[in-house]
Amino acid sequence: MFRVLALSFVSLLAAALLAEASIANDTFNLTPFKIDLSSEIPRLKELVRNTRLPAKALYPNAGPDQGIQLDFLRELQTEWTETYDWEAQQAELNQFEQYTAIIEGQTVHFVHEKSENADAIPVILLHGWPGSFHEFAPVIKPLTQSWTSATGKKVSYNVVVPSLPGFVFSSAPPTNWTVDDTARIYNTLMTEVLGYSTYAIHGTDWGSAVAYSLYSLFNTTVRAAHFVFLPFFPPSAEDIAANNITLSDAQNVTEQRFIKWSTIGNGYFAEQTNKPNDIGLALYDSPVGQLAWIGGNFKLWSDPRAGTPPSVLNNTAILTSISLYYLTESFLSSVWIYAQNPNGFRTVYEKPDTDAPMLFSQFEYNLGLWPEEYVAKVGNLVSYKAHDFGGHFAGLDNPPALIEDIREMGLYFKV
Numbered sequence: 001m002f003r004v005l006a007l008s009f010v011s012l013l014a015a016a017l018l019a020e021a022s023i024a025n026d027t028f029n030l031t032p033f034k035i036d037l038s039s040e041i042p043r044l045k046e047l048v049r050n051t052r053l054p055a056k057a058l059y060p061n062a063g064p065d066q067g068i069q070l071d072f073l074r075e076l077q078t079e080w081t082e083t084y085d086w087e088a089q090q091a092e093l094n095q096f097e098q099y100t101a102i103i104e105g106q107t108v109h110f111v112h113e114k115s116e117n118a119d120a121i122p123v124i125l126l127h128g129w130p131g132s133f134h135e136f137a138p139v140i141k142p143l144t145q146s147w148t149s150a151t152g153k154k155v156s157y158n159v160v161v162p163s164l165p166g167f168v169f170s171s172a173p174p175t176n177w178t179v180d181d182t183a184r185i186y187n188t189l190m191t192e193v194l195g196y197s198t199y200a201i202h203g204t205d206w207g208s209a210v211a212y213s214l215y216s217l218f219n220t221t222v223r224a225a226h227f228v229f230l231p232f233f234p235p236s237a238e239d240i241a242a243n244n245i246t247l248s249d250a251q252n253v254t255e256q257r258f259i260k261w262s263t264i265g266n267g268y269f270a271e272q273t274n275k276p277n278d279i280g281l282a283l284y285d286s287p288v289g290q291l292a293w294i295g296g297n298f299k300l301w302s303d304p305r306a307g308t309p310p311s312v313l314n315n316t317a318i319l320t321s322i323s324l325y326y327l328t329e330s331f332l333s334s335v336w337i338y339a340q341n342p343n344g345f346r347t348v349y350e351k352p353d354t355d356a357p358m359l360f361s362q363f364e365y366n367l368g369l370w371p372e373e374y375v376a377k378v379g380n381l382v383s384y385k386a387h388d389f390g391g392h393f394a395g396l397d398n399p400p401a402l403i404e405d406i407r408e409m410g411l412y413f414k415v
């Protein structure tokens with residue numbers, strides 16, 4: 001009797017789940033996805049091999065502040081054709097459950113890795129430029145696993161990692177598409193396609209702009225937020241001093257990096273905002289060109305110790321990031337995000353209308369410093385942490401710290 005009841009309960013549940021899945025499928029064309037770009041590799045290698053670089057550096061004294069260094073570019077060029085193994089990288093990314101869905105006419109590619117725990121919290125992780133969903137590869141599976149806090153609370157996640165519109169396997173959006181539009185379709189992804197009534201968010205770089213839109217505009221469904229970057233221009237040293245805030249040596253390291261970025265490091269930003277087609281088309285079919293435009297940033301924006309544990313941001317990771325852009329022909333649409341969001345980074349710090357908790361982690365080698373006093377102005381700040389290892393790509397540059405901080409968010413998550 002019990003067995004029969006249990007069975008019928010299970011079949012009812014299964015029927016309900018199937019019904020839900022088919023609604024999602026009929027409306028959103030939810031479709032399993034695997035990466036298969038292998039057939040493009042011979043052409044890629046040929047292009048990389050045949051790209052001529054100068055025999056020696058024109059100005060040997062020019063350092064990374066003047067752009068990517070020839071030796072580094074050549075080292076990556078050689079690795080790309082000789083030792084880099086796309087098949088292995090593709091297989092590693094295909095270990096994740098991936099799907100595409102069509103939302104408001106846009107094809108959205110995403111990873112959806114579920115925890116074995118029934119009480120797992122849904123979380124959406126949002127990357128930026130020149131990142132991709134690959135940037136979160138080291139943190140996805142650990143976040144699905146159960147972690148117990150010092151107070152005995154258990155936290156695990158159902159992890160969703162979408163590709164931004166116009167990035168890798170997500171389709172390029174209409175010209176006037178903004179980060180608010182992306183936030184809206186991601187809220188649909190979480191609530192209607194995947195059926196999560198509430199969820200947590202994490203954002204970095206442009207992903208932090210999307211995450212911040214979600215945090216401000218969807219206050220009933222977004223119930224906790226973790227940021228490592230904010231869509232607010234970091235304060236200048238003068239502004240910080242005027243607010244009577246004294247920086248620690250570590251904070252000053254970050255502030256100096258921001259000063260450098262805003263004086264001699266943001267040429268790409270102006271270019272991609274003003275003339276996205278120039279750079280986007282110039283490098284459209286040039287893998288080594290994309291490497292020269294992007295590759296240096298992975299080094300310059302990261303911890304100087306990048307590639308040594310706990311960082312996994314080494315040459316392989318850089319080549320995978322750029323291979324994904326090149327092979328999906330999405331470099332052009334990726335740079336357009338700057339042109340589509342000319343006011344994506346704000347200057348006025350204001351509190352949004354939400355009571356959802358916000359957590360912030362400052363990585364010392366990131367490009368901007370947001371002191372705690374500033375972060376508290378733009379959200380319901382419940383935790384502010386500083387890490388002395390890691391930079392702009394925390395998911396690759398210091399995965400253990402990012403995992404720890406996203407887990408901490410679970411302690412504040414309220415349905």
Ligand SMILES: *[C@@H]1O[C@H](CO)[C@@H](O)[C@H](O)[C@H]1NC(C)=O
Nearest residue numbers: 021022025026029030031032
């Ligand atoms: C949804 O439907 C498409 C075809 O219409 C099919 O290819 C896909 O496998 C289905 N997805 C799921 C999750 O059932």
Ligand SMILES: *[C@@H]1O[C@H](CO)[C@@H](O)[C@H](O)[C@H]1NC(C)=O
Nearest residue numbers: 173174175176177178180181
């Ligand atoms: C953006 O463009 C689409 C189609 O071109 C149009 O329907 C829509 O109204 C535009 N939105 C805004 C905010 O201009």
Ligand SMILES: *[C@@H]1O[C@H](CO)[C@@H](O)[C@H](O)[C@H]1NC(C)=O
Nearest residue numbers: 239240241242243244245373
């Ligand atoms: C900073 O400190 C000075 C001197 O104590 C004070 O006059 C000023 O109002 C303070 N500024 C802020 C923003 O708190």
Ligand SMILES: *[C@@H]1O[C@H](CO)[C@@H](O)[C@H](O)[C@H]1NC(C)=O
Nearest residue numbers: 246247248249252253255256
């Ligand atoms: C911050 O670092 C710069 C460059 O090393 C130095 O000139 C400046 O005095 C430092 N400022 C503070 C407040 O420590």
Ligand SMILES: *[C@@H]1O[C@H](CO)[C@@H](O)[C@H](O)[C@H]1NC(C)=O
Nearest residue numbers: 307311312313314315316317
């Ligand atoms: C880069 O790091 C990954 C992960 O730690 C490792 O498997 C790979 O061998 C490394 N690649 C290089 C070129 O050192």
Ligand SMILES: *[C@@H]1O[C@H](CO)[C@@H](O)[C@H](O)[C@H]1NC(C)=O
Nearest residue numbers: 216218219220353354355356
């Ligand atoms: C959400 O935003 C609306 C509109 O701004 C506001 O009325 C409401 O109080 C907010 N809810 C929460 C839970 O913050």
